[in-house]
Amino acid sequence: MADTIKKVCVIGAGTMGAGIAAQVANAGVPVLLLDIVPKEGGRNTIAEGAVAKMLKTDPAPFMSTRAAKLVETGNIDDHLDQIATCDWVIEAVIERLDIKQGLYARIEAVKQPGTAVSSNTSTIPLANLVEGRSDAFKRDFLITHFFNPPRYMRLLEIVAGPDSDAAVVSKVHHFADVAMGKTVVRAKDTPGFIANRIGTYWIQLGINEAMDRGLTVEEADAVAGPPMGVPKTGIFGLVDLVGIDLIPHLKASLTGTLPKDDPYQVIARDIPLIEKMIGEGSTGRKGKGGFYRLNPEKGKQREAIDLSTGEYRAKVDARAPAGAAGKGDLRALVETKGKLGEYAWALLSGTLAYAAMLVPEAANDVVAIDDAMKLGYNWKAGPFEMIDKLGAKYLADRLEAEGEPVPELLRLAGERTFYRVENGKRQFLGLDSAYHDVVRPEGVLRLADIKLNSKPLLKNASATLWDVGDGVVCLEFTGKMNALDGEVMKLIGQAIPLVAQSYKALVVYNDADSFSAGANLGLAIFAVNIAAWGEIEKLVAGGQMAYKALKYAPFPVVSAPAGLAVGGGCEILLHSDAVQAHAELYTGLVEAGVGLVPGWGGNGELLDRWRNAPGMPKGPMPAVAKVFETVSTATVSKSAQQAKELMFLRPEDGITMNRDRLLYDAKQKALSLVEGYKPPEAPTFRLPGESGHVGLNMAAEGFRKRGLATDYDMVVSDSLATVLSGGGFDYVDTVTEADLLTLERQEFMKRVRDTRTMARVEHMLETGKPLRN
Template structure:
């Protein structure tokens, strides 16, 4: 059985989690029935309908497109429960009360089709309690699917199967969640809190305890228990503010009521009068009036932090900076740092890492499951066992023993060995049998990091590399900071094209950074501006145009595979590719106008061509030019790959991959599918609206300006863009070539980059990360 057999899903419970799960099923292109209780006799579906309406207004958006929202059908449990018979998977996401869940399961048993998977999104109730009293057939079809909030953006899915669960059915759900919903599956055991919440709740608790006990400020604590440990830069107090302070007592109650009396968590679980008072007064974190941190709007939006000793707010202070190796992620140095910083670091790491080590094999079969759960469920850069390797298992065990604390068996097993190693180009982990095993990988996954462990690049320079990823396909990887595009990348593209033509069938443009590319290297451009090296800037613009057109007209297929941000020049490389295979969470746009520039590497012409040849769009010189002007002048960025299709950044036939780990394999397959009979595209020509079209665009911007929606300089930048998109001095009857548009782009770019107002915008963006509205 495969994920393709999941043709319709029912989600019962339209709260935050249930509605979010339903939205992600719809994002996968699968119809979903969302049910909840009847609260309003006049509108019996009001709860589910309200949930969908709310999600359409939520930011960040649970839906990847408005089209996805149309796949959600709403109803109620009283009138529509029998319709679960139409579904292949029923997800229960109601309130965490065992009695209510069991009552619902009894009703489901009467109406569902045998063989239909039934899962609970519980994070607190053991599976054997949930299915108590149910038939053998129901138990065979039952499992726990623990999603993390928000379901669209959090990749982790913990799956728990019971002793009676049908293994094939569990695999079918896991495969669907992996390939169609984009989840990384971790198989957890039926223990309280499963993996991520059990370790994560423990970690937060020891962090709070130690901060109070050591008299730390929240700023000091978060500066230590954040980036230096490779966990979210929010630190612990900032994270609790983010997820909600009021959630903490519920997690604590859940674990203390279900964990054995001798579990270490029972011994460290504490409540704090200050936190109880904060919750009672509505200081529940970012969703409330504030939390450990707040913005004091009465005091000119002053950033404040709470004093853990007095409970009073004060101006937020900068924590003392760590220095030396401790500041650079050397955990051994961090826990050895004299004073409170080292004490606090050890209080957290010693307790948390020992606790995580004690959970294998109780909560998970191997260390990999624990590490993946914490990295994806709590956004840790390194999992607990990867952190132990950074300290040394033997050193950790030695310090625990010296303090008279239990040493987990797996630390003794490891001895002076590491938990992970690379052998023969393969990453391996230490198993409970004392032997090393290859880190498991889902079928069909291809990762560039694995390729890089086993080979040397075909080409490389300071900003890019070319790799052989097998089957006659090469991969162009950006390696610069933020994958910003510079002359070195353009140089390597020029070298790669003839080499790929000689030795390969196709090229994929891909990297495994957080973002595909943040665009051109603005810092480098500003350096050239500051020394008035205008010729060098124009050379960079022309070099980028040449490199991208060389890719476009290469005698082999070029497929780009973005994930995360693909902005400015990063978007333009997609526009020049034969095809794109995008990760679902791709945020694509031509954003140059936001910093006072215009697209300079062929993006204007490529967007015009897409809209002029779109069979569903009005024909003629003006409609396409006006549409591209609207998108580019406002620096529009898609909020998903699906939305990128709506703007023309992606074509209808471009692919979307839901699971990030499958992106390279999908892109490679798409590239190979284009090889037979491949022909490079023909150069387009354009009919553009000329001066009359430019005047129309100017009127539109003036209207925005009068309403305060465009600044004085926005009008200047927009007019420069309009000159490019309307063909410059060309008349309506003239034919404009691709080369003409490139020349117009270069001229426009250079005009704007010389302007002090553009330079101010770029400087502001580089220093603050925010646009300047001048």
């Protein structure tokens, strides 16, 4: 069904509209971006300027420069008739009903029947938007509420009206899901829909309670952050991020549209400090600072505002109550004595009770509420998952004891949980007091669901092997950041004969945010400190053997990475028969950044790809130079599409836009390779030898003279040049894959013995940033 939308028009080239257009283009679909004709400049200046700005923005709205070329710009006076060629029109103009309604009248005059029209509004009811429009227009109309930035925020709230054609809504839903990578949550036509209604309540309550209880912004964010499963920005850091000037607008919108007896009306209040900050331009990160700021007059000292005086002071460290920090024990958090525990209870109890009131008013079930908050606000657990951690009865009893209203949904739950696992399936409690299966959309396969109903085929401290059905097994990394170590290599060795004997194919995948951060550097530091050089070399050789065993296994191996896949995590992609990558893939061979060279076969695999790349000049040096440039600079792709341009992925490797669909797509790709599968043949190389080595070092010297490389970068680059040029081999010699592995291992061991490398490794572990020594 996704191909029924072949062209999209976005009207409104502001930050949100332009970002939506970019994500449509990222999906490989042409998009027409229109805005008004400005009083000065070219007629298409606004839309053209939006595209130009996005090409310079970091993080980038576009996944590749090729995607940007799919955006056609124009204006609503000259080009509105082109809507007739579009299958979906998205309105993202200013939140004024009169402007939107005037635009809809013009759209209706030129659009084709069945072309979906949606508004990105988050404040105006759907019924008001379509007032005065024809029945035909109402059938094609819906609300599609994207979250900013559209490329990176997965949530899309869809609101259908009573007259909306189910087929039109389904068409948009499917395209947004499969092509744009959105997790779609169906919301009701109520103010703020789901995420912003709860999120705005949570923010307002958090600010009120912090001020009333005399907390500092640091204390409030320490409590309302990781201990609650919320990003470390907490409340005040989040407001700085989205813009303090947004708070009065959200308040005005919700107080003007919510019923007078809604709990938000009770807590909504004007905050003089916020009004003062906005007046001074202290609107957060986009302004002169916000609740937090860097003071350039004091050497960019980090400062925080005093909530009682409005004056800035040096930022101080604040910690959540002992025993609760980072452990997700919400009961321990809210029972902590003192103002921090009291703040935690006031914020959690108020927010969770409010969420419980919104079923079925804002959403049909608890799953929609939880998904909206996890995807829209990056909470690790949704409100009802949090209630399960506290206990629904505990929450209800404590609310009642304090004289607070108890939502009917909490009374309905009683001593039960809102979620349970029954017969290997996750279920949720419905309004009918019965449990219902959580149903995944067709084409969605989650490892977490498989784990509910099965046991591992193999398991150790760092990896697990699962049967994911249809003769396919899944290799999952399980260490911190999915770091790779000897245990992973050991399990790979055990998995290969098992799969060869009893299964069809293997997929390398995990549900985590990061596929793999590479080799376990902490383990390397420990081994160096006790001078266990033999163990380190054994680990390098073991990784080489494991990866080559995967490459030459008698069955297809498909890797399915998402997020970070660097170092050894990238090398496993390079050794796979195919890759099905999530669109947000950040991969590369980054070992040079910590003073090492890739040691698990990545050099040879990347070299083999570049020498066979279309248009690559013949001879030993062009491909070698390309790999040297990429690896010596520790280049990491900013998307899966860019990973193809860097040859970390093959041109024919697949890209999945929706993270939830990645495992299913990878499994299907693996099955497609089974029939007639033959392992690849081992490559041989002609490398440039000593003259090539000298040439690579000259290129690196150029970087050093420009201040782009340090003295030790030159040493690391020389080790890499040794490997890529063939070491002691010359152009007339045939260099085998095994020869390259030997060179890799030798140069890796040279570098790991160097104290300057260990300084880099230690700095990376401590700060997460490279050391420029």
